[in-house]
Amino acid sequence: MTIATLSRRTLLQAGGTLLASTALPTFAIAQGAGNRLIAAADSEPKNLNPAIVASNGVFFIASKVVEPLAEASFDGKDGLAPRLATSWEGSADGKSVTFKLREGVKWHDGKPFTSADVAYSALNIWKPLQNLGRLVFANLEAVDTPDATTAVFKFSKPTPLQLIRNALPVVSSVVPKHLYEGTDIATNPANVKLVGTGPFKLTEYKPGEYYRLTRNADYWGKGEPKLDEIIFRVLPDRAGAGAALEAEEIQLAAFSAVPLTDLARISKVPGIKVISKGYEALTYQLVIEINHRRKELADLKVRQAIAHAIDKKFVVDTIFLGYATASTGPVPKNAPEFYDASVPTYAFDTAKANALLDEAGYKKGANGTRFSLKLRPAPYFNETKQFGDYLRQALAAIGIDAQLINADSAAHQKAVYTDHDFDLAIGPPVFRGDPAISTTILVRSGIPAGVPFSNQGGYENKELDGIIAKAAETVDTSARTELYKQFQKIVATDLPLINVAEWGFITVARDTVQNVSNNPRWAVSNWSDTALKS
Amino acid sequence: MRLLRDLLRTPEGAIGLGILAALALVALFAPVLSPGDPLRIAGRALLPPFTDPAFPLGTDRLGRDVLAGILHGTRTSLAVGLAAALAAIAIGLCVGLTAGFAGGLIDEGLMRVVDAFQIVPSFLLALAFVSVIGASVPVVVLAIALGAWADPARLTRAQVLSIRERDYVASARVIGMHPAEIAFREILPNALPPVLALSAIIVAAAILTEAALSFLGLGDPNVVTWGSMIAEGRNILRSSPSLSIFPGIALVITVIGVYLFSEGLTKAFAGRRLEP
Numbered sequence: 001m002t003i004a005t006l007s008r009r010t011l012l013q014a015g016g017t018l019l020a021s022t023a024l025p026t027f028a029i030a031q032g033a034g035n036r037l038i039a040a041a042d043s044e045p046k047n048l049n050p051a052i053v054a055s056n057g058v059f060f061i062a063s064k065v066v067e068p069l070a071e072a073s074f075d076g077k078d079g080l081a082p083r084l085a086t087s088w089e090g091s092a093d094g095k096s097v098t099f100k101l102r103e104g105v106k107w108h109d110g111k112p113f114t115s116a117d118v119a120y121s122a123l124n125i126w127k128p129l130q131n132l133g134r135l136v137f138a139n140l141e142a143v144d145t146p147d148a149t150t151a152v153f154k155f156s157k158p159t160p161l162q163l164i165r166n167a168l169p170v171v172s173s174v175v176p177k178h179l180y181e182g183t184d185i186a187t188n189p190a191n192v193k194l195v196g197t198g199p200f201k202l203t204e205y206k207p208g209e210y211y212r213l214t215r216n217a218d219y220w221g222k223g224e225p226k227l228d229e230i231i232f233r234v235l236p237d238r239a240g241a242g243a244a245l246e247a248e249e250i251q252l253a254a255f256s257a258v259p260l261t262d263l264a265r266i267s268k269v270p271g272i273k274v275i276s277k278g279y280e281a282l283t284y285q286l287v288i289e290i291n292h293r294r295k296e297l298a299d300l301k302v303r304q305a306i307a308h309a310i311d312k313k314f315v316v317d318t319i320f321l322g323y324a325t326a327s328t329g330p331v332p333k334n335a336p337e338f339y340d341a342s343v344p345t346y347a348f349d350t351a352k353a354n355a356l357l358d359e360a361g362y363k364k365g366a367n368g369t370r371f372s373l374k375l376r377p378a379p380y381f382n383e384t385k386q387f388g389d390y391l392r393q394a395l396a397a398i399g400i401d402a403q404l405i406n407a408d409s410a411a412h413q414k415a416v417y418t419d420h421d422f423d424l425a426i427g428p429p430v431f432r433g434d435p436a437i438s439t440t441i442l443v444r445s446g447i448p449a450g451v452p453f454s455n456q457g458g459y460e461n462k463e464l465d466g467i468i469a470k471a472a473e474t475v476d477t478s479a480r481t482e483l484y485k486q487f488q489k490i491v492a493t494d495l496p497l498i499n500v501a502e503w504g505f506i507t508v509a510r511d512t513v514q515n516v517s518n519n520p521r522w523a524v525s526n527w528s529d530t531a532l533k534s
Numbered sequence: 535m536r537l538l539r540d541l542l543r544t545p546e547g548a549i550g551l552g553i554l555a556a557l558a559l560v561a562l563f564a565p566v567l568s569p570g571d572p573l574r575i576a577g578r579a580l581l582p583p584f585t586d587p588a589f590p591l592g593t594d595r596l597g598r599d600v601l602a603g604i605l606h607g608t609r610t611s612l613a614v615g616l617a618a619a620l621a622a623i624a625i626g627l628c629v630g631l632t633a634g635f636a637g638g639l640i641d642e643g644l645m646r647v648v649d650a651f652q653i654v655p656s657f658l659l660a661l662a663f664v665s666v667i668g669a670s671v672p673v674v675v676l677a678i679a680l681g682a683w684a685d686p687a688r689l690t691r692a693q694v695l696s697i698r699e700r701d702y703v704a705s706a707r708v709i710g711m712h713p714a715e716i717a718f719r720e721i722l723p724n725a726l727p728p729v730l731a732l733s734a735i736i737v738a739a740a741i742l743t744e745a746a747l748s749f750l751g752l753g754d755p756n757v758v759t760w761g762s763m764i765a766e767g768r769n770i771l772r773s774s775p776s777l778s779i780f781p782g783i784a785l786v787i788t789v790i791g792v793y794l795f796s797e798g799l800t801k802a803f804a805g806r807r808l809e810p
Contacts, residue, residue, distance in 0.1 A: 242772070261595065261770040318579045318596060379751075382769060390596055392756075393575050404755035406669060 035532055037513065039252040040241045041232035043380065043409055044207060049191040050173040051125045054132045055453060056282060056430060057380070057409070059524035060255065061232055062173070064213055065108075066196030069099060069118070069172040070165075072281045072433075072520045078165050079433075081519070083526070084113070084174055084197065088165070094158030094475035101149040105220045107176045108201045115151040119143035120177035122153065125185060131451050132432075133171045135441055136163060138472065157473045160480060166434035169281070169521060199225035199528035208234055219528065226531035242266050242508070251510040251532070254523040258508045259382055260321045271511050276323075278517025279504040282430050282524070283332045286315070286324075286387060287442070288498040289416065289425040293458045296371055297423060301360035303495040306424075307346035308353035309398045310391070315501050319386045324503035329492040330439050331484065332431050332502040340485040343492035353398045364399045373423040375402040379412055384426050387500070391426065418450045420458070429453055431502070435484050440468045443496040459496040540802035547798020553791030561608045572606035572758045573598060583776045591780050594766060600777065604784050607760045611788060614675055614759075615741035621679035622740075623686050623733050627722070630690025635698060635717045645691070648684045656681025660743055664752045671754050674747060678740045686729050686736070693725035727803050734796025738789045745785055760785050 043057045050062040070088070073081035085099040105113040126133030127140050139159055144152040153164075174197070179190045194202045199219045204212035211232040215225055233250055235241050241257040244250045246269055258266055267274040288306070292298050312326035325333055329343045362370040373395070377388025385406075392402045402424065407415060415421045432438050441447065445460040464487065471483040491497075507523065509516050514531040516522065541547035560567070575597045576589070583592035583600070591600040633644040651659075660677035667673050697703060698721060706716050747753050748761025755762070760781035767777030 259769045261773060265772055314575075386596060388755075389573065390575065393571075393573065396571065396574075406751055406755050408665075 035226075035228040035534075036231060037227050037229070037252060037527075037530065037532060038231045038233055038250045039254065040235045040244065040250050040257045041211065042234070042236055042241075042255070042257055044234060046410055047191050048194055048202075049175065049188075051121055051133075051175045052129050052131075052185070052191065053452065054130055054170050054173070056255070056524050059521075061202075061211055061213075062194055062196075063198070063524045064200040064230060064526050065194045065198045065202045066173045066175060067198045067526060068169050069101075069174065070168040071525050072169045074519060079520075080165060080168060084118070084172075085168075088161075088168075090161030090164070094160060094473070095155045097153045097155075097159075097161060097164055099151045099153070101151060102220060103149055105197050106218050107178075107197055108195050108216060109176070109179075111176065111178055112148075113174070113176075113197050114148040115143075115145035116148075117174055117177045118151040119145050120181065121172075121174045122151075124180070125175065126171055129185060130171060131453055132167070132438055132441070134451075135436060135444075135472070136167045136171050158475045159473060160475050160477075162477060162480075163434055163436050163472070166432070167437045169525075170432050170437060198526050200227075200230055200526075210234060221528050224528040225526075226529060227527070230527065245272055245508060245510065248510065251513050252507070252516070253509070254505065254507045256381070256505045258506070260323055260506070263506060263508070266508060273509055273511055273516075275507040275509065275517045276504065278507060278520070278522035280334070280520035281433055282521055283334055283502050283504060284428045284430055285327060285330075285332060285499055286384065286501040286503070287427050287429055288391070288500065289422070289427050289442075289457055290459070290495075290497055291420060291423050291425075291457045292460075292496070293420065294373070294423050296360075296362060297373075299360050300494065301356045302362070303498070304346065305353040305356040305360070305398060306395065306400075307495060307498050308349045308356065309394045310346075310498070310500060311348040311394065312500060313348070315387060315390065319383050319390065320501065320503055323506070324501045327499035327502050329488045330442070330497075330499055331435055331488050334502075335431060335433065338435055338481060338484045338488075340488045343489050345492070350397050357398060357400075362399075368399060369401040370399040372401040372403060374405060374421070375424045375426070376405050376407070376412060376416055376422045377426040378428060379407065379409055381428060383503075384428055388426050391424070413452050417452045417454065417456045420449065420456055427453065435487065436468075436472055440471075440487070443491055444468050455496070457496070461490070461494060461496065464490050464494070464496075537802055540805050541798045543805075544798040544801045546794040547802060550791050550794030550796070550798050553787060554795055557608055557612060557788055557791060560605055561612045564605045564609050568599065568602035568605050570602075572602040573756075574602075576602070580770075580774055582774070583780070592774075592776060594763070594777050595770065600763070600780055603758045603763050604760070604781055606758050607763060607781060607784065608788075610671070610757050610759045611741050611744060611785070614671065614678070614744040615737045615792075617675045618678035618682065618740035618744070619733055619737040621675060622682035622736055623729060625679065625683040626686025627690050627726075627729065629683070630687040631694055631717055631722060631725070633687070634691040634694025635713070635721065641691075644687075648687050651681070651684040652688075654681075656739075657743060657746065660747060661750070661752065664747060669747075669752050669754050671757065674744060674753060677747075678743045681743070682736050682740060686732055689729050689732060690725055693728060694721055697721050697724050731796065731800045731803055734792055734799060738792040738796070741785070741788055741792070 045058045047053050048058055048062050050058050050066050067083045069083060069085035070080040071083050072079060084102055086102050087100045088097060090097045101115055107113055122143050127137040139155045139157040140153060141156045142154045176195055179195055180188055199216055200213035201216050203214045213230040215228045241253040242262045245253055263274055266272055290297050296302050316324045316326055328345055331338045333339055357370055364370055378384045388404055392404055395402045416425045429442055430438055441454045443455050443464060445465055447454045467483050467487050471480050474480040507517055512533045514533055515529045519525055576599045577593050577597050579593060579595055579597040581589050581593040589599050593599055629644055633641045659681040663677040664673055703720055706720050745761030748759040749765040753759050753762050763781040764778045771778055
């Protein structure tokens with residue numbers, strides 16, 4: 001073809017073909033086979049191994065592939081449903097727990113699952129490497145494997161069975177020994193190309209596009225999984241999730257992927273349901289993490305001033321549109337077993353906050369500011385980012401100039417939890433049924449740099465460390481609860497971090513998706529009974 | 535002055551200059567028109583526009599005044615646009631002048647660098663640059679300039695190549711002027727006009743790039759920009775579309791203003807050249 005014959009029509013045709021070719025992959029996913037669930041995913045963790053990184057961003061995808069010993073349940077014994085373990089029993093002295101394991105379970109690569117895998121995961125990954133396991137299994141000495149389906153956990157100090165039980169769904173993801181033994185666990189390729197025992201296999205991951213999970217035909221559960229395939233479409237754009245649901249490009253958006261402001265509207269769309277159940281065991285807490293290495297922030301009066309500067313009612317009503325509760329301390333109200341309301345509280349009082357800062361010796365300068373701080377809001381949720389915008393204004397009202405720094409998840413975690421390059425950070429830690437699992441780690445000292453979602457602010461309080469250590473080995477339930485009440489009082493008084501609000505999430509799904517939210521950690525459970533009605 | 539008169543004689547130039555002058559005034563007097571931090575939480579959240587005289591354009595998700603955001607956003611947009619264009623043209627002029635005047639290996643080398651920058655899409659370059667170094671106004675300016683300097687460099691070089699063969703340059707060489715003097719006093723002033731006409735386009739592109747970066751959350755979060763306002767409004771586009779529409783309109787007006795101004799400028803230059 002010569003240039004002379006290149007008409008507008010041919011150009012348009014060529015352009016059209018080009019456009020169509022770029023749109024093709026989306027169509028392929030959207031139409032697809034009948035029994036395929038497409039869910040929105042909003043983050044792509046760099047390490048997908050739930051045995052190392054026990055966080056919901058990882059569980060959301062990995063929990064379908066790698067299974068824990070037991071899962072949380074609404075009606076099961078001890079609030080648990082068996083998974084890889086079928087029963088568990090503690091000894092009277094609190095020094096050993098015996099797990100009976102499921103028979104006939106196979107890894108996705110065909111090798112049999114045995115007690116050796118559990119022992120290896122516990123001793124080599126959960127205890128030394130996992131963000132939460134290193135606390136729960138701190139005193140784990142050995143795991144005896146008298147036969148292929150029995151694992152006996154031996155502790156050097158009494159470890160409450162109640163804690164182990166509460167922790168099981170979160171800390172006990174089992175990975176295959178034969179792929180990890182003798183390798184560098186942190187850089188093992190199986191951390192990204194997961195191999196587990198779960199109802200789905202991770203078959204494909206296209207960064208920035210999707211994760212493809214396909215049915216594990218050899219799954220131990222009878223008649224499960226009910227889905228042939230799960231696609232986690234990466235939709236970092238939260239405004240896109242609602243529109244994608246309406247257009248039936250996706251069928252499920254968990255973790256409040258549909259913005260709270262959109263819920264009132266989308267709940268009226270036919271064919272779409274809005275569900276607030278299924279997050280009972282994952283209460284998120286809006287927390288201001290404080291870097292105590294900063295001279296100003298090491299001063300209790302400054303921390304109290306910041307606490308007084310925050311209008312929690314505004315945060316709950318305006319940022320969370322009422323889908324949250326104001327916090328009083330490190331244990332949320334929906335953990336009635338441990339929650340203690342009689343702790344010091346900090347009413348919204350700008351004048352008092354200003355007076356406290358004056359008292360601390362940080363007078364306002366000529367330009368009305370006392371000092372500057374680096375504020376890093378976690379990028380995981382709309383609400384954490386919006387609270388960052390709000391906090392900047394709330395601090396400006398008391399003469400503290402906060403400079404916001406935005407970063408993506410990986411850069412944020414590195415800056416806060418490894419490099420300590422922050423003064424204030426806004427984080428959403430999760431309360432997982434027992435303060436020892438994920439709450440005490442936020443204030444306990446002696447955690448090496450690089451452990452995500454832990455105390456990386458350099459805070460150290462011997463008394464608090466003592467209570468945490470004692471509670472960890474108190475087998476008696478009421479004595480243990482009492483210790484955690486003391487713990488709440490000290491945290492609320494000394495403010496190693498500031499708890500602002502606590503909230504659960506919302507799932508929005510098409511009506512065709514069945515068995516949604518049928519356990520207290522549904523979004524991060526294995527979805528083996530989730531089905532599609534055609 | 536004559537250039538200004540020529541410019542005002544073209545309708546595009548007159549309208550463009552009018553819009554830009556109005557925007558410049560808004561940018562200059564933003565602190566007077568709406569005093570205080572525009573990111574301040576000023577009222578009830580999500581007030582619809584045209585309902586409360588205190589907030590003519592309503593408030594956003596956190597109760598920040600949309601009008602204040604737009605007024606102050608003018609500052610950021612114009613400042614970043616102008617600074618980035620200025621930096622791009624300064625770099626482009628220097629590189630183009632050096633390449634065109636020196637010739638030989640230096641020319642070849644510099645032009646291959648220009649090629650390298652022209653190959654990479656400028657927006658991707660800015661995106662990568664900002665996400666690696668971190669978002670702040672100077673970084674954003676530099677990132678945009680990095681992607682925009684190659685065009686003025688090429689244009690300048692082409693101009694220089696033609697001008698340096700002219701007789702007056704040869705005579706300057708004969709009377710023993712220093713090469714640098716020839717470059718800056720004889721060649722540069724004559725090579726400048728077409729590059730300046732290009733500059734308006736660069737400003738418009740820079741304003742759009744800045745808005746796009748902010749939209750993607752890579753702008754400076756501590757200043758208000760139209761791009762970040764649109765991005766925040768996008769989350770609730772279905773229920774409060776005005777939050778994205780108003781800053782969008784501001785962006786459109788600005789870019790149209792700059793574009794018309796550049797059209798007028800080109801015509802004014804062309805007219806001048808036609809006159810004897």
